[in-house]
Amino acid sequence: MLLSQNFFPPVFETLVIIITVNLYMVNEFQTILIAVNRFIAIYMPLYYHKLFNIKVTAVCLIGLYIERGYSSAAKLYDIFSIGCKAIWSLENFRTGFTNSTCLDAIPTGFDGLLIVILPLAFFGLTIILNLCTFAKILKFYFTHNMDSDQVESVKKNIRLFLQTVLQDSLFFIDVLFTFKLSSLSRHRVWQYISTVLVWESIHMLDG
Template identity: 35%
Template sequence: MSQEYNYTDPLNLVVAFLLGTIGTFGVVCNSLIVYIFLKEKSEQTAFNVICFFRAISNVIILTTIFLITYLPKTLLGYSPYPPAIESWFINTSHPLYLGNEYQIVLMAINRFCAMFFPTKYSRIFSLSHTTIILVLIYLYRIAQKIYEWLPESAKGCYTLFSTKYFAWKYSSAPGCDYVDGAPEVIKYTFITTAFLNFITFLKILHFYKKSNSSQVAVEAKKRMRKNILNFIQTILLDSLYLIDITFTFELSSWSTRRVWTYFCGTFIWECLHSLDGFIMIIFNEKLTFLRSKTRNKVVLPIIGGGHPRQGQTSVTTYSNVK
């Protein structure tokens, strides 16, 4: 008798519990970021609008992929949706995931400009300019995905979630020859981001060296601390994607055991988007406990825009990228 990969399998039950718990936690965290951005006018800055778009992207991915698609199939052993619908649910996440990847570069440029061109920052990274760029990024990714995937879908070549391996996989049927170009995108994205962040980090070191050897205005130091908090948040968010692609492309091939394929693919991917929202909450002035430590301090304009505690979000698949 063949193995049934549904609620009768203990591992399926554990995975289903984790899918529901991590997914719900991530939706709540990211939804709070969206709510605060829309509710508080003071939160609507160039830096925070990047986080706002990331949070929306995370909510969509966590809901459509993990809670609506993966969770019921893990318990039932089969999808409640037709293959075409399940495939489009999964493929919906891919342009959003890569849109978040492009956001990593945008956020690094944001911090770079805030540190090196503080007087011109407000003109370069205005709220309207940043919003337009973000909209164009996601429209480009969505249009590219539709262009690539429509011919494959017409041939019945679907992307489906495997209840055996707990990860999505492209169809291996004859005639299904879809080539994923995401790895190249991610490689150059991280090279660019690493370079910008390194230069920004050197600028921060230079500032502290200068502040120790000369008289630097107290206000300037406070503004720099706020920008550094934004920079730290950026690094933390970037590190989530680095962990994600490491497991997706390097470590996932170590074993085909169900626990390993789940961990390298679905678990890391889901945690990426959930922790993305959680990190944004930690650095968000309206939500974090750190607010109590700073609310009695003098409120100063932040070089580079954005409040000192705001951030963004991140994911993984089995031997393929989102």
């Protein structure tokens, strides 16, 4: 951020911005897939192999990458076809365009409430699924006599569950700060906190 101008050519920046955002979305969709996987393993073990064998899992993941790949290609076509290029703005620490008129020509869809409601719905769904899964695991432990090693295992599982909740919430926190809370102030310090600092913290916590 100490550079006074963008280091990479605008075309390269455009490719990196659009593609990485869509890959990030794949990662978030995978958290839901993992939550569903755990839920079925616990509540429907007889159907688990049929619903989540290697082939089904591969098809789901490949489908996600194909869909996001198509989304990336379509977005890049829309941008390049009208002579626009996306860049990382050093003024407000967010994605912008080399030409300000591109903002009107290419709607981002980030202005409405849906950009926050959708990640919140994803977060809520994963919490419900993981909570149901965790509840059944705890029920199993507490309905059986436990020795000290098993008690320690329960404590470990509780910590892992809290970690899962934290990780599942990161996408919602990211979107909330980037597209809503960042608009509370145009001061450069707040823009840095609500974008760069939040993003770096999220990527660190998410491993």
